[in-house]
Amino acid sequence: MPHHNRFYIDGQWVSPAEHDVIDVINPATEEPVATIAAGRAADVDRAVAAARHAFKTYSQTSRDERLEILGRIVTAYQRRTDDLAEAISTEMGAPLSLARERHVPAGLGHITRATEVLKTYAFDQTVNATVITREPIGVVGLITPWNWPLNQIGCKVGPALAAGCTMVLKPSEIAPLSALIFAEILDEAGVPPGVFNLVNGDGPHVGQALASHPGVDMVSFTGSTRAGILVAKAAADTVKRVHQELGGKSPNILLDDADFVAAVTHGTQVCFANSGQSCNAPTRLLVPVDRQEEVIALARRVAEETIVGDPRAASTTIGPVVSRIQFERIQALIEAGIKEGATLVAGGLGRPEGLNRGYYVRPTVFANVCNDMHIAKEEIFGPVLSIMPYEDEEDAIQIANDTIYGLSSYVTSGDIERSRRIARQIRAGMVHLNGSRGDTAAAFGGYKQSGNGREWGQFGFEEFLEIKSMFGYMPQSA
Structure with a gap:
């Protein structure tokens, strides 16, 4: 070039x-x-x-x-x-x-x-x-x-x-x-x-x-x-x-009537996609406390099936993270999760086996994560998932909203009305119901420290316009 x-x-x-x-x-x-x-x-x-x-x-x-x-x-x-x-x-x-x-x-x-x-x-x-x-x-x-x-x-x-x-x-x-x-x-x-x-x-x-x-x-x-x-x-x-x-620290709430195999698989894959480097990634997986062991097994399987490697290899699922600074920051947060008592389910410190150069991060899953841990509070921007158990719907909503961020969120239920009801209580600019994808005709943006204004579609277009009132422009009737 x-x-x-x-x-x-x-x-x-x-x-x-x-x-x-x-x-x-x-x-x-x-x-x-x-x-x-x-x-x-x-x-x-x-x-x-x-x-x-x-x-x-x-x-x-x-x-x-x-x-x-x-x-x-x-x-x-x-x-x-x-x-x-x-x-x-x-x-x-x-x-x-x-x-x-x-x-x-x-x-x-x-x-x-x-x-x-x-x-x-x-x-x-x-x-x-x-x-x-x-x-x-x-x-x-x-x-x-x-x-x-x-x-x-x-x-x-x-x-x-x-x-x-x-x-x-x-x-x-x-x-x-x-x-x-x-x-x-x-x-x-x-x-x-x-x-x-x-x-x-x-x-x-x-x-x-x-x-x-x-x-x-x-x-x-x-x-x-x-x-x-x-x-x-x-x-x-x-x-x-x-x-x-x-930034974002998006909650992904699985209600007890969800299809857990489909929802956990999809949520973990989306969390890891682009090497976890998406501001709207569902990095906090909120699950009923009595279903956490089931979720752990499903998320571990996704992590183990995720192929980290050469971006040019057809078999690669995720490539490296973008820089040495980013790699070292992710490693520090994984270490913090271990030291603060979260259960390491998959992945962990260091590069994946067989990769000795490049900023490759092991797809990592933590369980028994609570909101006072660094891995729950900070935007990691790497392939790191935190599984967070909740007691009931009210507890799930409280955990989801207990963050300085409010960019995106995810809710899955077998009952669309339950998903809709929970969605209206989440303090975030976007909610994905039951695995739905984003829509570029809609508005993209967040609450709280996730920013202000909106992008995409008419909403993003109007951010670049100023409003002028011209009084008396139209003839008035007698």
């Missing part, structure tokens, strides 16, 4: 203000596979200036003009799917099959969803003699993570473009290769100069400069709660809108 050491600003690939670089490490080999330019505040200034200039014209484009641009992006994206899958597997360790089947389609899906929203969205409404209109908010700073890189880029860039905003994207410096290809896609699609800009770099230099920049009207951030707090503080002095999708 010819653009590793450049940024995409004002429709061109440009050299950085300084010549610092960041190594991109393949987590399966622990070896560098590329270097990228490390941006600085001067690069952010240049990108924001381009976006502000472009906003004057792009914000005034018609619905049809934006639909045409989005259509060209979809076509260009589809031509690069193999390149995108290779990049994702290399930069963050996803099995190549998962990259092809889930990661790449996720990014495209959000762009096509934004297109569908734009086709029919009513920007104006009339109340008495007042017309209330929704307009693009302005220049938006987009800061995206490494765990689902294209998913998060797509669900921000797609609706921002559809809404008429211009933008500066800072992808994760850990997994930036797919973002560079994404920028090439938008360039090929003929997105007007300055509408989309990309500056690589780390949080302290580029993220901080973007969040605090007076020329940025909104910042949309996805990442850890710790980093989200820093972004909000940096944005506060300029009173810009801050949209955050942060």
Whole structure:
């Protein structure tokens, strides 16, 4: 790829203000596979200036003009799917099959969803003699993570473009290769100069400069709660809108009338998927106390059947976690679970047998976990499941809600009315009933320290709009 050491600003690939670089490490080999330019505040200034200039014209484009641009992006994206899958597997360790089947389609899906929203969205409404209109908010700073890189880029860039905003994207410096290809896609699609800009770099230099920049009207951030707090503080002095999708510690409640074989198998597999690196993963499995032994046996079987290995091997279920820092943090939390008295059912410390390099984590299951343990409170972001026994429905709801997070949750029952009743009592932005999947037409986001605002569908689209009331716009009757 010819653009590793450049940024995409004002429709061109440009050299950085300084010549610092960041190594991109393949987590399966622990070896560098590329270097990228490390941006600085001067690069952010240049990108924001381009976006502000472009906003004057792009914000005034018609619905049809934006639909045409989005259509060209979809076509260009589809031509690069193999390149995108290779990049994702290399930069963050996803099995190549998962990259092809889930990661790449996720990014495209959000762009096509934004297109569908734009086709029919009513920007104006009339109340008495007042017309209330929704307009693009302005220049938006987009800061995206490494765990689902294209998913998060797509669900921000797609609706921002559809809404008429211009933008500066800072992808994760850990997994930036797919973002560079994404920028090439938008360039090929003929997105007007300055509408989309990309500056690589780390949080302290580029993220901080973007969040605090007076020329940025909104910042949309996805990442850890710790980093989200820093972004909000940096944005506060300029009173810009801050949209955050942060951490999670999602409860998965199995009621006593559930199909335990199906529910435990599915819940454990979803917890381990993407090497456990999903903010909405069902990491706390809440089960009736008198059924815990049955659940232990089922979860142990899933852990033992999960194949950890080379992302390019067809038999691999999960690859490595993304970095040495992440690997060491997961190891520390597994050790804490053992020391605090949780029952280690499967997995544990160290790499899986036969893997001597790469950031591979053993699929791990703990039982007899209670909410005062670190493995129950902290977002581990690895393939680690905590089985938590409860006494009755009221106890299950109390345990589920006893967390600083509130992103997602899961409820399974043989009686849909029971599932619905429990779902309404969970303090989380999303509830999956009886193994249901997410829907990109719905709203994605959380309560409490899992963030604010929503992504996906019309809800995510409206995050990029400002509301204006024009009084006396309509003629009043005599």
